[in-house]
Amino acid sequence: MTRRNRCAHAVSALAVLLAASLPAEAADPKPMPAEDAGAPYVALIGDGIDYRAEAIAKRLARDGEGDPMGWDFAGDDLFAFNETSGQTLLATHIIDRAKTGGLVVIRMAPSSPTGFPEAVKLATQTPAKIILTPPLTAGSSTLAWIAEAAARFPDTLFIAPAGADSANLDKRAKLDNVDKIDNLIIVSTADPGANVGARAITLAIAFAIAPTQGQPTDRTGLAAALIAADAMTARAAKPDLPLADLVKRITADARPGTPRRARLGQRTLTLNTSPTGSRDAQ
Numbered sequence: 001m002t003r004r005n006r007c008a009h010a011v012s013a014l015a016v017l018l019a020a021s022l023p024a025e026a027a028d029p030k031p032m033p034a035e036d037a038g039a040p041y042v043a044l045i046g047d048g049i050d051y052r053a054e055a056i057a058k059r060l061a062r063d064g065e066g067d068p069m070g071w072d073f074a075g076d077d078l079f080a081f082n083e084t085s086g087q088t089l090l091a092t093h094i095i096d097r098a099k100t101g102g103l104v105v106i107r108m109a110p111s112s113p114t115g116f117p118e119a120v121k122l123a124t125q126t127p128a129k130i131i132l133t134p135p136l137t138a139g140s141s142t143l144a145w146i147a148e149a150a151a152r153f154p155d156t157l158f159i160a161p162a163g164a165d166s167a168n169l170d171k172r173a174k175l176d177n178v179d180k181i182d183n184l185i186i187v188s189t190a191d192p193g194a195n196v197g198a199r200a201i202t203l204a205i206a207f208a209i210a211p212t213q214g215q216p217t218d219r220t221g222l223a224a225a226l227i228a229a230d231a232m233t234a235r236a237a238k239p240d241l242p243l244a245d246l247v248k249r250i251t252a253d254a255r256p257g258t259p260r261r262a263r264l265g266q267r268t269l270t271l272n273t274s275p276t277g278s279r280d281a282q
Helices: 003-020 087-097 115-123 142-152 220-237 243-250
Strands: 041-046 102-107 130-132 157-161 184-189 203-207 265-269
Touching (some): 041 087, 041 220, 087 102, 087 220, 102 115, 115 142, 142 157, 142 184, 157 243, 184 220
Parallel strands (some): 041 130, 130 157, 157 184, 203 265
């Protein structure tokens, strides 16, 4: 049994135990049958996605039984389904930009104080070595949790959207070492209201087009998703690429001659307005 299959078996066993211990509820729709999308994998942590589109269903990570490799802590089942989630847009842009690789979708329980740590613990038991986190909203403890998780799992790349509530992330308490965590990339945008922080933020994305109808007001999540897709593409090209080199490759637009987080690197990206898997592309 390969290392990936052993990991998938362990995750499936954990999911079965969780499901067996919980009361039955209305079932979420199951994604269409498909084979495992294959490596590299990215774990998408948040409020779930709508995976009914064929393009998304075909890119889900699957266990040996063909079930999604993830968990819904809100619904207590294998299917991290949310018809209204904005993360569906992120998933469509990831699979449109990264032509290979699978999605591990983990849905957190709303308002749970342990929601993110639980989700990260599960994600690290999957083959995903890239984790896309929820946005760093002002007043939340998400940044502290993400920094702690990244320090604890140094072989996993954490990519965090900076959020957009006009906050300075450098002023968060107890985060003096955030600029020293090399496997943590915090992505902001050049949009008005996007969170800032000369130490905390690794990369700022300047989109080539202004927000259009159907796009979220906070585009830091979208920017982080595109960087996650770039990480998947780099991993697919060189599976054994050391993590430090992977980070350098996808943050290569940082200004030369300065520490990696000393100033904002800025990259301009053109956004596909009808990515594969979106309703507009059906």
